[in-house]
């Protein structure tokens with residue numbers, strides 16, 4: 001049996017914190033799981049990027065062995081169980097269970113078609129059970145307190161609690177554990193303390209590169225598997241990235257596709273080539289060269305990729321594109337019809353200009369510009385040379401008089 | 408096959424790592440981790456020695472090395488700089504920080520400075536998203552990095568002492 005601690009979803013760190021904070025809960029659950037399915041070996045597939053988690057897990061395994069909670073004939077029951085570690089090497093797709101198994105066998109982490117499912121033929125051709133760290137960590141508590149207790153928490157179909165990693169433009173970042181069915185509003189405003197710098201909430205991305213972006217209109221939707229799915233996103237591992245008015249949704253979709261392109265294993269063509277085409281179209285739009293047909297093309301291609309890819313990565317990779325088109329079509333339209341980026345993020349579409357009436361010549365922007373594109377003297381309005389400007393936005397952030405505008 | 412120009416010592420090191428894992432082909436990834444840990448990178452010649460040690464083809468080894476982003480075939484700098492490009496860091500301005508590192512060091516992602524001091528890379532999430540944007544230099548983690556701090560950070564490393572005010576994650 002295998003514990004999946006690959007946590008490839010960028011922006012999520014639940015598994016890491018469980019492994020660093022309470023590795024014994026995972027070890028105990030793995031032993032219980034081994035007992036149930038008559039397995040004597042547990043493998044933990046863990047990311048090499050988490051050195052501290054690896055170290056703590058090793059310590060915990062040694063401790064468990066010393067106490068006789070792992071090893072031969074555990075507590076005189078005749079049941080033996082050992083846990084070994086296997087290291088990942090920086091490939092998102094290895095979180096997919098078949099790819100993970102190939103990676104543990106020392107191969108390239110490419111997924112294979114299911115069936116056969118790992119539970120029929122997995123690691124070294126043997127039946128293999130794959131579960132996530134968080135899933136395991138729930139088990140000891142449920143056994144101690146009983147299923148009735150667990151079933152009381154959550155909604156009718158999604159039971160229990162879920163850990164989310166709140167990150168992005170929010171005041172309180174970190175891990176939270178809430179009962180299923182909590183609304184996004186409660187999570188973002190009550191627990192997260194609202195949006196950073198008093199800006200306006202725009203969107204929250206759940207489910208990582210496979211998920212989608214939810215808007216204001218979903219703020220009061222209870223979070224559970226069914227509702228997130230219906231809203232075009234997914235629960236995924238539980239990453240939650242909050243975005244504010246300054247984030248351009250076309251760029252966000254492009255960002256996720258860059259991730260997919262890098263992480264696609266390249267085995268099947270819809271994912272390898274299709275996502276590349278999606279990325280090219282999005283790039284064209286952010287450059288201001290897109291047209292209305294491009295948006296249509298994005299939709300058609302996305303659906304083809306979803307329907308024809310081999311593994312979950314390709315099947316879900318167009319989700320960020322589809323959900324941003326569905327929820328922020330206006331923004332796409334502004335890019336293609338007016339050549340404008342409403343959030344002021346797309347570099348090719350913005351210019352920083354100094355408003356001479358508001359500028360009092362404090363020289364702050366002039367001193368901070370990393371490329372010396374700003375000229376001007378003290379107490380005289382400054383000027384930005386557009387041919388030198390690299391559009392880093394430093395002047396805009398520094399100006400205390402709102403004299404710099406983004407066009 | 409080109410002649411192997413590695414020092415006898417290096418070849419021995421690699422062989423002993425292979426032996427440690429019983430020269431088993433299925434342990435390839437573990438062997439690569441260990442060898443990279445010792446040598447810093449995995450150039451073609453090293454891969455040939457490993458292939459021999461594990462009794463498999465060089466193509467198989469090369470296929471695995473190139474598949475995983477953790478393995479590298481080019482030497483990293485004395486201070487390997489990695490910018491997190493995970494989602495949390497991205498929305499908090501990692502791109503600008505990366506741009507500033509590129510300009511200051513005059514290298515592209517995946518390259519090293521000519522003096523071998525710094526190399527620049529991107530990675531996806533070190534699990535310190537609360538501190539976004541995150542930059543790691545060697546083992547050290549810098550949180551909430553602003554583009555304007557970049558120059559300072561590089562200067563401190565140039566002088567040979569690591570920044571003390573770095574927040575570790």
Ligand SMILES: Cc1cc2nc3c(=O)[nH]c(=O)nc-3n(C[C@H](O)[C@H](O)[C@H](O)COP(=O)(O)O)c2cc1C
Pocket residue numbers: 004005006007008009092093094095096097098130131132133135136237311312313
């Ligand atoms: C592209 C892709 C990436 C995945 N990444 C992870 C991951 O990083 N961690 C994880 O636990 N499961 C990941 N999964 C899900 C696993 O395939 C598998 O469903 C999961 O480990 C089962 O555990 P659970 O039933 O306990 O949730 C991924 C799936 C896909 C398709």
Ligand code: SF4
Pocket residue numbers: 093110111263264265266267268269271272309310311312313314315
């Ligand atoms: S969908 Fe993408 S990641 Fe999955 S098997 Fe196909 S190419 Fe590989």
Ligand code: FES
Pocket residue numbers: 010011012491492493494495496497531532533534535536537539541
């Ligand atoms: S996204 Fe950068 S540390 Fe997680």
